[in-house]
Amino acid sequence: xxxxxxxxVALLLPLAAPYAAEKLDALAEPRVVQEAxxxxxxxxxxxxxxxxVCVYSRGSGHTIGEDARAxxxxxxxxxxxTWTPETVVANTPGYGEVEVGKGLDATGAMLLWVRRIGKDSxxxxxxxxxxxxxxxxxxxxxxxxxxxxxxxxxxxxVGLMALWFAGNYGDNxxxxxxxxxxxxxxxxxxxxxxxxxxxxxxxxxxxxxxVYLGDGKLLAIGRTETGAAQFQMVSTDYGKTxxxxxxxxxDVQASTPSLILDAETGxxxxxxYQRGKAGLLRRxxxxxxxVFSQPLDWPASEPVAAGxxxxxxxxxxxxxxxxxxxxxxxxxxxxxxxxxxxxxxxxPSRSNGR
Numbered sequence: 001x002x003x004x005x006x007x008x009v010a011l012l013l014p015l016a017a018p019y020a021a022e023k024l025d026a027l028a029e030p031r032v033v034q035e036a037x038x039x040x041x042x043x044x045x046x047x048x049x050x051x052x053v054c055v056y057s058r059g060s061g062h063t064i065g066e067d068a069r070a071x072x073x074x075x076x077x078x079x080x081x082t083w084t085p086e087t088v089v090a091n092t093p094g095y096g097e098v099e100v101g102k103g104l105d106a107t108g109a110m111l112l113w114v115r116r117i118g119k120d121s122x123x124x125x126x127x128x129x130x131x132x133x134x135x136x137x138x139x140x141x142x143x144x145x146x147x148x149x150x151x152x153x154x155x156x157x158v159g160l161m162a163l164w165f166a167g168n169y170g171d172n173x174x175x176x177x178x179x180x181x182x183x184x185x186x187x188x189x190x191x192x193x194x195x196x197x198x199x200x201x202x203x204x205x206x207x208x209x210x211v212y213l214g215d216g217k218l219l220a221i222g223r224t225e226t227g228a229a230q231f232q233m234v235s236t237d238y239g240k241t242x243x244x245x246x247x248x249x250x251d252v253q254a255s256t257p258s259l260i261l262d263a264e265t266g267x268x269x270x271x272x273y274q275r276g277k278a279g280l281l282r283r284x285x286x287x288x289x290x291v292f293s294q295p296l297d298w299p300a301s302e303p304v305a306a307g308x309x310x311x312x313x314x315x316x317x318x319x320x321x322x323x324x325x326x327x328x329x330x331x332x333x334x335x336x337x338x339x340x341x342x343x344x345x346x347x348p349s350r351s352n353g354r
Contacts, residue, residue: 028344030305033078033329034058034072035339043340044151045329047322048110053131054078054329055089055112056340060121060263062312063116069096072195075131080327080342086097089126089134094118101162102318103152106186109116111137113162123149125187130313140181140190144197149181150206151318155212157238159184163208164192169225178222180239181232195233195242205231205244211261211268213288221247221257221270230257230272232295251282253311256317259287260326265350270298271317271328279309281317281330285348289333305343309331314338321347 006279032056034040043056052075055333059069074083083263090097095118103111105127112134123146126134155161160183167176179194196203205222208231212218216238222231230249235242255272264267270284282301291297307314307330314332321327328343 027303027306028034030307030330030332030343031309033080033083033340033342034086035076035078035333035337036086036090037337039063039336040333040337040340041331041338042098042316043329043331044099044112044318045320045327045342046086046102046104046110046232047320047327048075048104048128048131049108050077050322050340051131052080052320052322052327053110053128054080054083054340054342055102056329056331057098059096061335063096064085064098064115065096067094067096069098069119071097071099071114071121073131073134079322080344087132090114090116090124090338092116092118100148101150101152102210103160103162104154105152105160106154111152111160111187113152115148121145137187138189140192140193142181142190144177144179144192144194148181150208151210152187153210153219154253155182155238158182160187161210161239163210165204165208165222166327167199167201167204167206171201174198174200176201178205178208182239196244202228205233205347207256209232209257209259211288211293212351213261217288217292218242219259219268219292221249221259221287222250223254223256223272223347225254230255230270230293234292247291247298248296249284249298249301251278251301253278254315256316256318258317260319260321260330260347262321265348267348267350269319269326269348271304271319271326273307273315273317273330275311275315277309279307281305281307281328281343283345283348304345305330305342306326308334310334 101113208222210220
């Protein structure tokens, strides 16, 4: 089924309470990035100058280690209406590769973390100035092998930072962890720090997203693998120490967060896809001071786009901002064929900052 049909079906199917009262008829149809045959999935999107760069991987199904899975990129200069031809970012023989984090370096070039799984597991960092040609920057040797290294962001006095998490998704004891990677040389080398080792699966924040708020404060949101609610992690000392707490963000199901901090309004937008019967991309907008010390005070969410109502063949939102507009990439469909799409939304105004 082509993407247009998938989205039409998603908008027509009934939703389980309490979401049935939400106004879904006003949702804009997302724009297609890639719907070639195959399992196009887990996209990253980044504003690079005046263009959008969307990176995604494609394989035969919901698999991460198959040799057939490679990483591709397309760019757009018209807000995602049209996209340049697909280029190959990474396709190492004997490895399955998936993009897992993006960001900008100190010069404004785009950075991209790619997880490479085959005879071993590695994370490669790539750099691009045009979204077409990607050059390998580093393959750090890490004491703890992450499941993923997530988006890169800048922190004063530190340099570049990314969060990571490690574990095996099992319930076999306190063997899960998360932490930070920091670079003081613009991505050439990285220092790994474990913030919380020895966690149980229920305590484990996965696929975290973070923003630097100023004055040494960082705000991060992590996915939960047990279905309760997203985690919030905060730091007041430039990421040296953190406090993790549960939030009241409960309309989730294996929901990967993506955060945008608006420099003009100071508002934080938390985008995530509610998988399963809901099949909705959601947004919560907040003034960060409201929730920094009160993680149970996030305002209600609003649905902003719809996709397929299938648990693991849709989701993994990743967002970026460009010229007052938010672009949120996710994937949607039904195995073995899924598509990469992007929702286009105006940045929230100060009136949204509840």
